[in-house]
Amino acid sequence: MKNGHAIVSDAWYARFMFFPLSGYAMHTLWPVLFTLLLVHTTMSAQSYQSMHRASPVIDGHNDVLGRVLRGGDITVRSKKGHSDIPRLREGSVDAQIFAVWVPTRHKGAAAWRYTLEAIDSMKAMVDRMPDMLLLATGHDDIDRAIREDKLAVILSLEGGRSIEGKRERILELHRRGLRAFGLTWNNSHEWATSSKDEHEGRVSGGLSEKGKDFVRLMDSLGILVDVSHLGERAFHDVAAISTQPLFASHSSCAALRTHHRNLSDEQLRMIAGSDGVAMINFFPVFLVSNLTKQRIAAMRAFERRMQALKKEHPDRGENYLQAYDALVAEAMAAGLCTIENVVAHIDHAVRVAGPAHVGLGSDFDGINLTPVGLNDVTDLPMLTRALMHKGFTEQQIYGILGGNVLRIWRQRIDR
Numbered sequence: 482m483k484n485g486h487a488i489v490s491d492a493w494y495a496r497f498m499f500f501p502l503s504g505y506a507m508h509t510l511w512p513v514l515f516t517l518l519l520v521h522t523t524m525s526a527q528s529y530q531s532m533h534r535a536s537p538v539i540d541g542h543n544d545v546l547g548r549v550l551r552g553g554d555i556t557v558r559s560k561k562g563h564s565d566i567p568r569l570r571e572g573s574v575d576a577q578i579f580a581v582w583v584p585t586r587h588k589g590a591a592a593w594r595y596t597l598e599a600i601d602s603m604k605a606m607v608d609r610m611p612d613m614l615l616l617a618t619g620h621d622d623i624d625r626a627i628r629e630d631k632l633a634v635i636l637s638l639e640g641g642r643s644i645e646g647k648r649e650r651i652l653e654l655h656r657r658g659l660r661a662f663g664l665t666w667n668n669s670h671e672w673a674t675s676s677k678d679e680h681e682g683r684v685s686g687g688l689s690e691k692g693k694d695f696v697r698l699m700d701s702l703g704i705l706v707d708v709s710h711l712g713e714r715a716f717h718d719v720a721a722i723s724t725q726p727l728f729a730s731h732s733s734c735a736a737l738r739t740h741h742r743n744l745s746d747e748q749l750r751m752i753a754g755s756d757g758v759a760m761i762n763f764f765p766v767f768l769v770s771n772l773t774k775q776r777i778a779a780m781r782a783f784e785r786r787m788q789a790l791k792k793e794h795p796d797r798g799e800n801y802l803q804a805y806d807a808l809v810a811e812a813m814a815a816g817l818c819t820i821e822n823v824v825a826h827i828d829h830a831v832r833v834a835g836p837a838h839v840g841l842g843s844d845f846d847g848i849n850l851t852p853v854g855l856n857d858v859t860d861l862p863m864l865t866r867a868l869m870h871k872g873f874t875e876q877q878i879y880g881i882l883g884g885n886v887l888r889i890w891r892q893r894i895d896r
């Protein structure tokens with residue numbers, strides 16, 4: 482269960498501890514200080530872990546459904562990939578947007594069949610685990626999941642190719658519980674153009690009239706129109722016609738790493754202007770520009786050392802934290818991509834768009850490399866800790882971890 486305890490950082494406490502006090506001040510201020518110390522003693526028990534648990538945690542993009550379609554079982558804890566249901570719970574995730582991504586080998590009717598099969602297998606899993614999972618389709622469902630200590634499952638399509646330009650298929654997907662729709666993946670199709678294709682100069686069309694009609698339909702149904710993966714032209718078309726907050730489920734900042742998948746500062750400001758959310762992607766390729774084969778190999782070695790560390794310290798106590806910090810510092814000194822690069826992108830997005838317009842879009846199980854120290858979904862509390870160390874306020878962290886996207890969900894989804 483989640484609760485809303487107040488949390489105060491150690492830096493805040495330190496200001497009181499080292500404040501130079503004369504004898505006179507000591508005398509007059511002591512009752513005040515004593516009260517503050519009492520309050521702090523209660524609050525210091527609030528660790529980053531309680532902060533993490535007290536916030537709604539909502540991740541914008543996870544590709545583990547692909548593993549399910551390949552016959553994998555994600556209802557049990559596994560060492561494969563970055564997530565499964567037990568690990569999502571361990572990472573204290575309250576709502577996960579699960580992407581339905583159709584492998585490119587499936588074309589035409591086969592792509593549509595795959596889409597429905599993916600949705601049905603996720604729903605079957607929810608039916609099998611009613612104590613743990615809940616399909617979120619209504620505006621109160623994420624709040625309900627938090628109240629009942631369950632994981633809210635949000636279904637999303639990544640790429641509109643499989644609807645084959647048919648309007649009625651959007652209605653069908655909505656009926657089946659889909660609530661987010663990434664208009665394209667890397668490949669464009671007849672009604673929307675992708676960032677990859679626009680960047681490579683292959684297409685420049687943005688949204689066709691049909692694409693615009695589809696966006697209006699999704700707006701009216703209460704399906705979040707996901708602009709991650711869209712080309713700039715298509716992004717601007719969505720911004721011009723959509724009456725809803727702009728929602729980017731898994732994109733980082735182009736100002737820190739030039740990449741067509743990342744959002745420019747202008748796009749971040751437009752997202753903020755629409756009261757939307759940009760959810761930061763954890764994929765090192767989108768975070769840093771210095772990845773080499775050697776650095777990637779070194780990062781994988783650090784991942785193994787992190788795994789060994791977790792095994793050694795199942796309590797995640799003070800010794801674990803010290804060793805964890807030392808490993809992250811060592812990786813940073815070696816110029817590798819770490820959890821601190823994710824914090825840097827979040828920090829940049831917060832500076833440009835404001836803290837109410839930033840979220841998390843891990844891309845876990847859709848990426849083949851992770852930042853040192855943020856290696857799977859169970860490391861999410863460490864990101865909360867890193868955000869606290871960076872100096873973000875309790876309220877800002879609450880919003881970034883999930884509060885911001887929860888605001889959109891409550892406004893947008895069927896009442």
Ligand SMILES: [Zn+2]
Nearest residue numbers: 639710731847
């Ligand atoms: Zn993607």
